[in-house]
Amino acid sequence: LVFILAVFAIPVAIFQYEAYDDPMIRERRGKGNDNRQAFCVAMCYEMVLLAIVFLTLGLMWNFLGTSEIPVTELKASIAEMSDVIYVTTPSAVAAKDSYSMELTQAERVGSNTVNSKDSTIDLPCSFAIYIMALTGFVGWFGFVVFGGVGIAAMPLTLINNYIDRPKIMTREEVAGEKLRIQEKTAELIQLGVDMKQERAAWWGGxxxxxxxxxxxxxxxTNVNQLKQMVYILEHELDMLLVCEGKAQNYNPLYPFICLIVVSV
Known part of the structure; x- marks a missing residue:
């Protein structure tokens, strides 16, 4: 199930979302075939992506699909091993001459070792094992990068939650803030209309x-920037509603809890 979601379902959904927003497909909305065309475009992208990915992974597995296991090679002479008397019990030690001694298994090998060196044993890996190993190896780097960024950004986010907490405002300040939000809303609406007209004019050629x-x-990029500005405006409106006492499900202790967490 995870393989199907990661390889097929999620990429196709992303490609279909992007294809559905394509101006050429958007012009055909209302005719009953826009979703079908977007799905066909998404499937084409998915097939090309799978071909590139599996071709790359197949070549990597063909040339790099071996596991190197570190070992230590010990070389011993059979002739020298026959000249050494090994004693394994204390009673046998008393029966032997003074040159006999009790040796462990490791000492037996070490006493007759000619030389030793570090080496590796190459074992072929199956394609599934290679994919799991590669995913785990690359995933660690992603975990370190995203985890490091998240841990570093979390204190700043908590501090900003305390700094930008709603504050008590007078009626004049509330009225001025409402007017500013209304003007900014009108500007964003006009910006969206201008972007739509510019896109329609460009794609018409x-x-x-x-x-x-x-x-x-x-x-x-322009749409994402517009979404970001709308998100900031919505946040400012929420803070204004909190200042007016009209917000619901808002905990006034939340900014102070964030400050305590940062301090700890």
Missing amino acids: THSWNERRKQKREDR
Whole structure:
């Protein structure tokens, strides 16, 4: 199930979402075939992606699919081993001459070792084991990077929650904040309308595949920036509602709890 989700379901859903937002497909909405076309585009992307990924993994497994197990090689002479008298019991020690002694198994091998060296044993790995090992190896780097960034950013987030906590405001300040939010809302609405008109005008012309690809990337960046500005505006509106006492399910102790957690 995890393999199906990671390899097929999630990538296809992402590709279909991006394809559904494509202007050429969006123009055909309402005709009953936009979802089908977006799904076909997503499946094409998925097939190309799977071909590239499995071809790369197959080549890597073919040339690197061996496991090197570290070992220590010990070389001993059989002739020398026959010249040494080994005694394993205390009673046998008394029966032997003064040159006899009790040796352990490790001492037996060491006493007759000519030389030793570190080496490796190459064992072939199956494709499934190679994928698991590669995923675990690469996953550790991702865990360290994202975990390190998250741990470093968490104190800053908690401190900002305390600094940006709702504060008591007068009626004049509340009215001024409402007016500012209304003006900013109107600006964002106008910005969204302008972006829509510019995209429609650009996609109405004829362009090469490379130009279309660059425009898609630029449109996606602009939309993400607009979403970020809308998110910030929504947060400011929530803080204003808290200051007015109209917010629900807000804990006034939360900013102070964040400060205590950072201090600890």
